[in-house]
Amino acid sequence: MIQPQTHLNVADNSGARELMCIRIIGASNRRYAHIGDVIVAVIKDAVPNMPLERSEVVRAVIVRTCKELKRDNGMIIRYDDNAAVVIDQEGNPKGTRVFGAIARELRQINFTKIVSLAPEVS
Amino acid sequence: MAASLHTRFSASSLISSHDLCHLSPHANGWKSSHMPASYKLGRTIQRSLRGSSVVSPMALAANASQDTDDMYDDLFKKYGKVVYKSSDQKSPTAEVDDDAECLSFAVALAKIASDVKAADIKLLFVKPLVYWTKFFLITTAFSRPQIDAIRNRINDLAEKQYGKFATGDTKANSWTLLDFGDVVVHIFLPEQREIYNLEEFYANATPIELPFENEQRFGR
Numbered sequence: 001m002i003q004p005q006t007h008l009n010v011a012d013n014s015g016a017r018e019l020m021c022i023r024i025i026g027a028s029n030r031r032y033a034h035i036g037d038v039i040v041a042v043i044k045d046a047v048p049n050m051p052l053e054r055s056e057v058v059r060a061v062i063v064r065t066c067k068e069l070k071r072d073n074g075m076i077i078r079y080d081d082n083a084a085v086v087i088d089q090e091g092n093p094k095g096t097r098v099f100g101a102i103a104r105e106l107r108q109i110n111f112t113k114i115v116s117l118a119p120e121v122s
Numbered sequence: 123m124a125a126s127l128h129t130r131f132s133a134s135s136l137i138s139s140h141d142l143c144h145l146s147p148h149a150n151g152w153k154s155s156h157m158p159a160s161y162k163l164g165r166t167i168q169r170s171l172r173g174s175s176v177v178s179p180m181a182l183a184a185n186a187s188q189d190t191d192d193m194y195d196d197l198f199k200k201y202g203k204v205v206y207k208s209s210d211q212k213s214p215t216a217e218v219d220d221d222a223e224c225l226s227f228a229v230a231l232a233k234i235a236s237d238v239k240a241a242d243i244k245l246l247f248v249k250p251l252v253y254w255t256k257f258f259l260i261t262t263a264f265s266r267p268q269i270d271a272i273r274n275r276i277n278d279l280a281e282k283q284y285g286k287f288a289t290g291d292t293k294a295n296s297w298t299l300l301d302f303g304d305v306v307v308h309i310f311l312p313e314q315r316e317i318y319n320l321e322e323f324y325a326n327a328t329p330i331e332l333p334f335e336n337e338q339r340f341g342r
Contacts, residue, residue, distance in 0.1 A: 092297050096318050104254060112290060112301045116308070117323065121254055 001032040001067040002039060002082060011063050011083040011102075012095030012117075015050025016043045019060055019084055035062050035069050036109040039084065052086065052094065060084035061111055063102050077103060077122060085114050093117065221249070221256060224304040225330070227284055228257040231307060232332050234275045235261045238268060240309070246327040256304040258324065262315050269294040269309050276300060276307060 002008065002021050010016045019041035024033040033039050038061050046054045064079040071077070079101070086094045093114055102118035115121055225247075232243050246258040263269045273294065280286045280302060288300040288307075296314045300307040308320060 090295050091291075092295065092314075097323070107254065107301070108289075110289060110291075112299050112306060113297060115254065116258070116299075116306065116320065117318075121252070 001034065002037075002062055002065065003032055006082065007044065008041070008060070008062070009081050009083040010060075010086060011100050012085045012093060012098045014086045014093070014095030015047050015052035016045070016056075016058070016086055017047060018043070018045040019058070019086075020044050022057070025059070033062055034067065035065055035103050036105050036111070037062050038087070041084065058086050058094070059089070060086045061106070061114065063098075063106065063114065064100060069103060069105065071105075220304075224256050227280075227286070227302070228259055228305045228330075229332065230279060230283070231259055231276050231305065232261075233334060234279055235259070235272055235309075236332075236334055238263075238272050238275065240268070240272055242315075243332060244321060245330040245332060246321075246324055247330055248324055248327045251324065251327055255301075255306050257306070257330075258320070258327070259305060259307045260315075260320055261307070261309055262312055263309050264312065266294040269298050269311075272309055273298060273300065 002024075004021050004023060006021045008019045008021065010019060021033070021039045021041050023040040024030045025038040025040065026033075038059055041058060041060050043052060043054050043056045043058060046052055046056075052058065062082070062084045064081060064083040066079060066082055068076045068078040083100060085098055088094055091111070091113075096117070098114055098117040099119070101120045101122045102115055104115065104121050106112075107115045228245055232245055235243050240261045240263050243259070243261045246260065247256070248258050249256045261272070263272055273291075277288055277300070280288060286302050288302050290299040290301045296311045297318065298309040300309075310318070
């Protein structure tokens with residue numbers, strides 16, 4: 001359940017370390033974003049000497065949430081942090097490697113690129 | 123010993139508290155329960171195992187874990203039974219057939235890519251590394267119209283001959299991905315291939331020899 005003002009970790013090596021959500025892409029008045037949703041975020045903390053800098057506005061897709069993700073077979077997945085992967089306008093990830101576990105729901109939402117870079121798909 | 127024990131130590135049996143009362147040497151059953159129940163259970167197991175060839179876990183102090191593992195393996199072999207088996211596990215022959223089918227599909231796609239003059243086609247068998255797919259087909263195209271051409275031809279072949287539809291990118295992209303379920307096709311522009319370097323990430327996957335001329339790019 002990510003909403004504007006939520007701080008998220010960055011799960012890739014794009015250069016950003018922490019993002020703050022500004023807006024949820026999709027319907028105009030959506031309250032919360034979940035795993036697989038694209039958000040607009042501002043970079044609050046960045047690694048030095050990388051292409052992405054602090055206070056840049058980027059798009060990101062949410063890959064982990066502390067709010068449970070329910071599957072149709074009854075399985076419930078809950079992560080320990082909120083994390084996102086920075087993407088560009090075409091939907092390609094800006095970083096080259098992704099860290100941490102990625103939910104396999106991202107494959108159905110056409111983010112197979114992130115899944116193919118993931119070390120662990122849960 | 124008042125009662126000789128015929129309780130066989132099966133994998134599913136539990137020694138109930140009722141049995142414990144009978145097994146205790148005191149006449150008044152519950153008065154003896156000031157001893158901790160686990161201690162009594164241990165003594166009971168030792169008595170019940172006295173006649174059998176299995177050594178009780180309580181007797182082993184030093185190398186407990188290895189011997190208890192062996193003991194449990196023994197017990198499972200003798201008395202254990204399968205209660206539930208997941209139904210989507212295929213037999214080994216069916217799996218190999220599936221893999222062979224996907225392999226032929228992937229090789230057909232690779233052939234198309236080489237017809238359109240895509241460079242550096244690599245087919246990786248990633249099933250041992252990754253559970254969600256079997257083959258990765260990685261190729262380089264040099265312009266967006268070429269990527270469009272590869273994409274359209276691959277989609278046509280997949281639909282007509284194999285009846286498979288791709289999810290993934292619908293327009294050309296610097297990294298275009300086509301997801302056929304068991305086979306995932308990655309089409310890169312040359313710079314993107316260097317940047318993302320998927321072959322390095324999947325270096326442990328077995329590459330598969332392609333039966334046609336593969337144009338290798340110089341200076342890689």
